Amino acid sequence: MNFADPMALATPFFIALLIGEMIYARLTGRARFEPRDTAASLLMGFGSVIFGIAAAFIFIVVARALEPYRIAGLSWTWPAFAACLLIDDFLYYCWHRASHRVRWLWADHVNHHSSQHYNLSTALRQPWGGVLTPGFVFRAPLVLLGFPIPMILFVHGVNLVYQFWIHTEAVGKLPRAIEAVMNTPSHHRVHHATNPLYLDANYAGMFIVWDRLLGTFVPERRDEPPRYGIIANLASFNVLKIAAHEWIALGRDLWKAKSPREALLYVFAPPGWSPDGSRDTTNSLKEKWISFRGAQ
Amino acid sequence: MNLPYLLASLGGVALVVALSALLFGVRRARIASAADVEVYLTKILPVFRGQTIALGADGRAGLARNEFDAGVYLVVAHGDGLVARKLTPALLRTVERRGDVLSLRLADFTLPRIALALGDQTVRWQGILSQAAAR
Numbered sequence: 220m221n222f223a224d225p226m227a228l229a230t231p232f233f234i235a236l237l238i239g240e241m242i243y244a245r246l247t248g249r250a251r252f253e254p255r256d257t258a259a260s261l262l263m264g265f266g267s268v269i270f271g272i273a274a275a276f277i278f279i280v281v282a283r284a285l286e287p288y289r290i291a292g293l294s295w296t297w298p299a300f301a302a303c304l305l306i307d308d309f310l311y312y313c314w315h316r317a318s319h320r321v322r323w324l325w326a327d328h329v330n331h332h333s334s335q336h337y338n339l340s341t342a343l344r345q346p347w348g349g350v351l352t353p354g355f356v357f358r359a360p361l362v363l364l365g366f367p368i369p370m371i372l373f374v375h376g377v378n379l380v381y382q383f384w385i386h387t388e389a390v391g392k393l394p395r396a397i398e399a400v401m402n403t404p405s406h407h408r409v410h411h412a413t414n415p416l417y418l419d420a421n422y423a424g425m426f427i428v429w430d431r432l433l434g435t436f437v438p439e440r441r442d443e444p445p446r447y448g449i450i451a452n453l454a455s456f457n458v459l460k461i462a463a464h465e466w467i468a469l470g471r472d473l474w475k476a477k478s479p480r481e482a483l484l485y486v487f488a489p490p491g492w493s494p495d496g497s498r499d500t501t502n503s504l505k506e507k508w509i510s511f512r513g514a515q
Numbered sequence: 516m517n518l519p520y521l522l523a524s525l526g527g528v529a530l531v532v533a534l535s536a537l538l539f540g541v542r543r544a545r546i547a548s549a550a551d552v553e554v555y556l557t558k559i560l561p562v563f564r565g566q567t568i569a570l571g572a573d574g575r576a577g578l579a580r581n582e583f584d585a586g587v588y589l590v591v592a593h594g595d596g597l598v599a600r601k602l603t604p605a606l607l608r609t610v611e612r613r614g615d616v617l618s619l620r621l622a623d624f625t626l627p628r629i630a631l632a633l634g635d636q637t638v639r640w641q642g643i644l645s646q647a648a649a650r
Contacts, residue, residue, distance in 0.1 A: 227520060234527040238534060245538045253595045254536040261528040268524070335596050340531070415561055446558065452598040454591055455625035464624040471622065497603060507561035 225376035226268075233383055237339045243389055250338045250388045255456040257340045262458045263330060264343030274349030275372070281355045282362045282371070291365035303366045304374045304425075307358070311378055311424035314357035316435065319419055319501075325490045326465040327352045333461055335448040337411055342386035347462045378424045382407075392439070402427045405439045412445030415508035418501040450491070450499065544592040545574040552577040552590050555597050560588075569640055571631035578631065578640055587647040589619070591629060600626065607648040612641045619644070 244250035293299045318328035330346040361371045384390075385407040392398060392405045402423040410421040420437035423430050430436035439445070453461060469485065472493075476482035481494050491500035499507075546552060549568040556563040556579055566582035576591045587602045600606060600623065608620040615637045618630045633640055 230520075230524060230527070234531060237531055241531075241535055241538055251595075252535050252539045254532055254539060254541055255594055257535045258528070258532040261531060265521075265524055265528055268521075335594075335598075413559070451600060452593070452596075453625045454593045454598045454623075456594065457625075460625050467624045497605065504561055511562045 225373065225380045229380045229383070233339070233343065236384065240339050240387060240389055244338070247389075251336050252338055252340075253336055256334055256336050257338075259456045259458055259461060260334055260340040260344035263347070263461060264345050266347050266458065266462065267345035267349075270347040271345075271349060274354065277350060278355040278358060278372075279368065281359065282368045285359055285362045286368070289363050289365040293365040293367065295367065295370065299366065300370065300374070303361060303370050304377065306361060306364070306366075307371065307374045308378055308423075308425045309429055310357045310360060311375075312422050312429040312433075314354060315422040315424065317357075319422070320489050321487055322465075322469060322490045322492065323486045324352050326469050329449060329465045329490075330462055332411060332449050333453050333464075335446075335452055337386060337388055337408060337445070337447045339383065339386055341411070341447075342383045344461075348466065351466070381425045386411075398427075399431075400426060400428060406430075406436075408445045408447075409437050409439050411447050413448055413450060414443055414446055415505050416440075416443055417445060418505055450501075450504070542595040544595050544597055546570055546577045546590065546592055546597070547574060549577070549579075551597075552579050555590055556581070556588055556599060559599060567643070569631075569633050569636045572634065573632065576629055576631050578633075578644075580643065587643060589621075589629065591626065598626070602644065602647045604648055607644065610641060610644040610648060612637060617641055617644070 240250060241252055244252055293303075314324075315328075318324040327346040327348040330348075331341075331344055334341050334344055358371060358375065362368065382402070385402055385404045387404050388408065390404040393401075393403050397403060398405065402421070402425055406421045406423065406427050409417045412418075417437055420435055421427065421430050422435055427436065453464060455461065455464075472485045473482050476485055477494070484492055484494075489500045489502070491498045491503070496503075549565070549570060552568050552570070553563070553565040556565070560581070562581075562583040564582040565579055567580045568577060569579075570577045574592070576589065579588045579590065580586070581588060589600045589602055591598050591600075600621065602619075602621075606622050608622055609618075611618045615634050616630050616632045617637055617640060618628065620628050631640075
């Protein structure tokens, strides 16, 4: 059985919703847009579709190679589909958390966080370097569990489509039952924020329960409005620079590494790690923030 | 994935960007006063106590020294907002003075160089930045 690509089907709705959000923002001031930032986000999204073909190809090759080792042969049933969606979402959580804690993965994922604005166009600001990271490793368990490869690709697309609408300031907190289970605009605003209180939180794709279970959930606070972007925000709207900046920075660090151990730590340690501790990681930023708040 | 889909996507991008420019205009942030620098750094840093702040004459950039950690920060207008960099020896490659203009070269892919006309503050800041680069 073949499924359509959910992203392709959803694209016209993405554009319609984005236009709706812009008009709403203009009328109410509840969201901010910067045309050059919007252009950069949308062109990053366009480029990611092109470069994503290669990443999808790699996944399919790996998945085909793993198929003989699967422990079951699951068929196209609703329970299998629901299980695939749920497990894929958990694996997404794992990949997403790793993408914030391992600089190799962050070099790619940082692109998605590189806007200082938070609107629906930010959802489309997607990285181009999927082929340079082992993202397929995180979805391999689904193949080994026996889910059909087209089903895995489809539910992953559904997950990404779901995440589009949560990139907005136009929607406040939703009813408690929804906020308890689902990833919502409020939860995801926290994830995109650089406030020390909010760093490294809310990695969920569709279901926020993974953050709640694994200790990474932080609720949005009225007294702490999110500031979006990254610790050292980019000074360019050039999509080539946006896509490449952290790869270039990582390359420079590797070039200057004084030992294999140092090089490995530059690649696998959290973003901001440096041999002399002169740079800030999210942990050191949080520690400074906590110690200063304690001293006040 | 096919050509009509890609072309339609590009058309959608152009439409949204045009509408965005129409609705919101292209705003350029400006650093009008030392308070702008101080407010911004206070917001983004765990701790900032402004000790010395200087502004470029064009309102596009400013420099500040943080009393708390003795760090020197560059704040630059970008789009409708600001961005900041802590000027560490690893980041700050060179500082050159021509008249009352300081030219900074940075090891930063998106902010490789910046010039600030600092008037009578230029020599003083050249010294501060040279110290920051050497530390």
